[in-house]
Amino acid sequence: MFxxxxxxxxxTEMTETKPKKEKTPMDKEKKKKIRRRVIAGVLAALxxxxxxxxxxxxxxxxxxxxxxxxxxxxxxQILSTGGTVKSDETLTYFAPVSVKVGKVNVSTGDTVKxxxxxxxxxxxALSEEKQEAEYKMASNEGGYESSVHKNNEYIADLSExxxxxxxxxxxxxxxxKLLDELNKKIEEKKAGxxxxxxxxxxxxxxxxxxxxQDEEAxxxxxxxxxxxxxxxxxxxxxxxxxxxxxxxxxxxxxxxxNLQIQAQYNGYEVQNNKEVRELERxxxxxxxxxxxxxxYKSEMKSQKASSEDGVLDAGGKAKLEADTALEKLTNQExxxxxxxxxxxxxxxxxxVVTEMEAVAGQPPTESGKLxxxxxxxxxxxxxxxxxxDLEKIAVGQKADVDIAGKTYEGTVSKIDGMATQNxxxxxxxxxxxxxxxxxxxxxxxxxxRVYVHMAKAEGVVTVPLEVINSDRDGDFVYVExxxxxxxKRITAGIASDSMSEVKEGLSEGDNVIMANGxxxxxxxxxxxxxxxx
Numbered sequence: 260m261f262x263x264x265x266x267x268x269x270x271t272e273m274t275e276t277k278p279k280k281e282k283t284p285m286d287k288e289k290k291k292k293i294r295r296r297v298i299a300g301v302l303a304a305l306x307x308x309x310x311x312x313x314x315x316x317x318x319x320x321x322x323x324x325x326x327x328x329x330x331x332x333x334x335x336q337i338l339s340t341g342g343t344v345k346s347d348e349t350l351t352y353f354a355p356v357s358v359k360v361g362k363v364n365v366s367t368g369d370t371v372k373x374x375x376x377x378x379x380x381x382x383x384a385l386s387e388e389k390q391e392a393e394y395k396m397a398s399n400e401g402g403y404e405s406s407v408h409k410n411n412e413y414i415a416d417l418s419e420x421x422x423x424x425x426x427x428x429x430x431x432x433x434x435x436k437l438l439d440e441l442n443k444k445i446e447e448k449k450a451g452x453x454x455x456x457x458x459x460x461x462x463x464x465x466x467x468x469x470x471x472q473d474e475e476a477x478x479x480x481x482x483x484x485x486x487x488x489x490x491x492x493x494x495x496x497x498x499x500x501x502x503x504x505x506x507x508x509x510x511x512x513x514x515x516x517n518l519q520i521q522a523q524y525n526g527y528e529v530q531n532n533k534e535v536r537e538l539e540r541x542x543x544x545x546x547x548x549x550x551x552x553x554x555y556k557s558e559m560k561s562q563k564a565s566s567e568d569g570v571l572d573a574g575g576k577a578k579l580e581a582d583t584a585l586e587k588l589t590n591q592e593x594x595x596x597x598x599x600x601x602x603x604x605x606x607x608x609x610x611v612v613t614e615m616e617a618v619a620g621q622p623p624t625e626s627g628k629l630x631x632x633x634x635x636x637x638x639x640x641x642x643x644x645x646x647x648d649l650e651k652i653a654v655g656q657k658a659d660v661d662i663a664g665k666t667y668e669g670t671v672s673k674i675d676g677m678a679t680q681n682x683x684x685x686x687x688x689x690x691x692x693x694x695x696x697x698x699x700x701x702x703x704x705x706x707x708r709v710y711v712h713m714a715k716a717e718g719v720v721t722v723p724l725e726v727i728n729s730d731r732d733g734d735f736v737y738v739e740x741x742x743x744x745x746x747k748r749i750t751a752g753i754a755s756d757s758m759s760e761v762k763e764g765l766s767e768g769d770n771v772i773m774a775n776g777x778x779x780x781x782x783x784x785x786x787x788x789x790x791x792x
Contacts, residue, residue, distance in 0.1 A: 324786070341707065342709055344662060350607055365615070420559045477501070
């Protein structure tokens with residue numbers, strides 16, 4: 260009578276019901292209510308299992324089921340996810356001249372306005388550079404440019420290898436940990452089915468023994484009748500004795516048959532369980548990802564070794580710097596660069612200093628990088644959306660963005676045209692949510708909580724997600740009508756984190772059975788136990 264059914268709640272994307280007033284995450288009371296509902300569902304499943312067991316012995320007892328009434332309310336589908344606050348405009352300033360820095364007016368994390376002087380160059384060094392450049396304009400810099408270019412390539416390759424190797428090490432470690440977790444889950448699942456199979460086999464042997472005893476009892480009754488030991492009983496009493504023994508034998512055989520059927524089902528699940536097969540597929544994908552990371556790590560190690568050999572040593576660097584000083588003095592571009600920074604390096608827009616490599620009293624780094632500024636007037640939150648949410652999100656949808664406890668208005672502004680693989684090996688699509696009302700309280704690089712308002716239905720019939728089941732013909736629910744089970748096909752609409760809209764198939768007040776993965780035969784007599792509201 261009862262079996263397993265696929266619950267649609269397992270395939271529902273992560274969404275949240277929109278708060279009526281403040282756009283905040285699910286409050287504690289709501290979480291407690293959902294937990295109470297889940298606990299009640301588990302208790303209901305135990306009650307159903309208890310009565311199923313008893314029904315094998317007492318056929319006339321109607322099993323008790325937990326029901327919940329379909330109600331009319333509002334459902335809003337909200338994508339709740341995290342992202343990183345980023346700037347939509349970034350500018351890196353490089354040293355236009357190779358003279359030491361005079362004064363640095365800002366540091367990493369400081370805010371600047373358009374036109375603010377970020378740093379100045381040493382006036383004396385700048386003047387000397389300009390004077391020498393005017394005297395030696397004709398100096399040949401061909402060899403210097405070639406050396407610098409080659410050395411910069413080695414430095415860039417070395418920097419890339421040093422930057423990527425720790426990341427690859429972490430990615431390999433994380434995925435190896437994930438692989439261990441997946442393999443552990445696979446073993447646990449298989450062990451569970453094996454344990455169930457052992458218990459069922461033991462039960463089958465026990466009931467086979469009981470049936471043998473039943474058959475021996477009937478044989479013994481026949482033997483006593485043949486030997487005249489039942490002469491004290493009339494014919495009707497003897498028939499009744501035979502009848503009771505045969506009924507017990509029939510009931511015990513039915514229990515044995517049910518146990519054998521369960522054992523066959525358990526054996527099938529051991530070999531074909533979809534969850535285990537999916538876990539094994541995921542484990543294989545992670546193994547392939549680890550192999551690719553290790554291959555790339557090997558390439559980076561080779562690149563690092565060759566780059567370290569190619570970077571100029573102290574003697575070569577000293578010679579190159581001496582030649583560079585002479586060649587830069589002869590370059591007209593350096594004169595123009597000096598003119599650009601004579602009054603200091605100025606910010607092109609308002610923003611935040613995210614990198615500062617310039618040091619007061621020191622010349623710029625060999626790469627020439629001084630400072631990076633990211634705009635705080637054009638900011639967005641970068642999200643990663645799975646394929647399950649991709650079909651529901653669209654450019655133009657409104658969103659609430661929570662940054663450090665303050666809520667901002669947002670709009671979905673961009674959805675990438677291709678998917679990428681995240682650190683867990685899953686394919687995700689990047690989405691930008693513009694912050695429409697940024698202010699001075701926004702911090703770049705911090706985590707933000709984003710609630711994208713995807714769809715809403717008001718005044719509709721709703722039921723808890725966990726009561727909805729699915730098969731090849733679509734969605735359905737079990738309802739209790741006049742003490743018996745009825746199966747109703749439904750058309751589900753949008754869903755929140757706990758409730759689903761029902762467009763067709765149910766009316767307000769219908770008593771929907773909390774099936775908890777069990778199958779019911781239509782017409783089965785049941786005793787309804789309404790779930791407390």
